[in-house]
Amino acid sequence: MIIAATVFVALAAVLHVYIFMMESIWWTRPSIWKRFGLASQADADTTRPMAYNQGFYNLFLAAGAALGLLLWFTNQPQAGAALVFFSTGSMVLAALVLTTTGRRYLRAALIQGTFPLIGFVLFLFV
Numbered sequence: 873m874i875i876a877a878t879v880f881v882a883l884a885a886v887l888h889v890y891i892f893m894m895e896s897i898w899w900t901r902p903s904i905w906k907r908f909g910l911a912s913q914a915d916a917d918t919t920r921p922m923a924y925n926q927g928f929y930n931l932f933l934a935a936g937a938a939l940g941l942l943l944w945f946t947n948q949p950q951a952g953a954a955l956v957f958f959s960t961g962s963m964v965l966a967a968l969v970l971t972t973t974g975r976r977y978l979r980a981a982l983i984q985g986t987f988p989l990i991g992f993v994l995f996l997f998v
Contacts, residue, residue: 874998878944880991881937881956884963887987888934896927909976933959933966937988956995963988 898904905916908923940955967985970977 873994877991877994877998878941880987880994881941881960884960884987884991885934885937885941887984888930888937888963891984892927892931892934894927895923895930899923899927929966933963937963937991953995957992960988960992960995964992 894904894907899920900913900916902913902916905913905919910916910919936955936959940952940957940959942952943949943955944952946952964985967981967988970981970984
């Protein structure tokens with residue numbers, strides 16, 4: 873069970889690093905801002921500071937999940953589990969909040985929340 877839990881928590885972390893890259897580094901690329909539903913380069917430039925900040929939230933959640941796994945496997949299981957649960961739980965809750973912003977964000981919320989939800993649940997059983 874720990875292997876499956878680890879895989880899903882790690883996938884959640886990798887996905888959130890990718891989201892960080894899109895929001896904080898690649899935001900002004902047309903392929904990225906179009907994916908987020910923006911209409912123009914001007915809109916991307918205007919929202920860049922917000923996206924930059926938001927990307928770091930995703931990076932910190934990813935780092936928490938990764939550090940939790942590291943601690944789990946280096947004989948500090950209580951601290952590791954606490955970080956895994958906090959990070960993946962926050963990812964799932966953020967995905968749930970995303971669903972409240974409109975139906976067009978449902979797919980993004982499912983992508984953002986599925987790996988951490990599965991990892992969270994599996995980690996409950998290790």
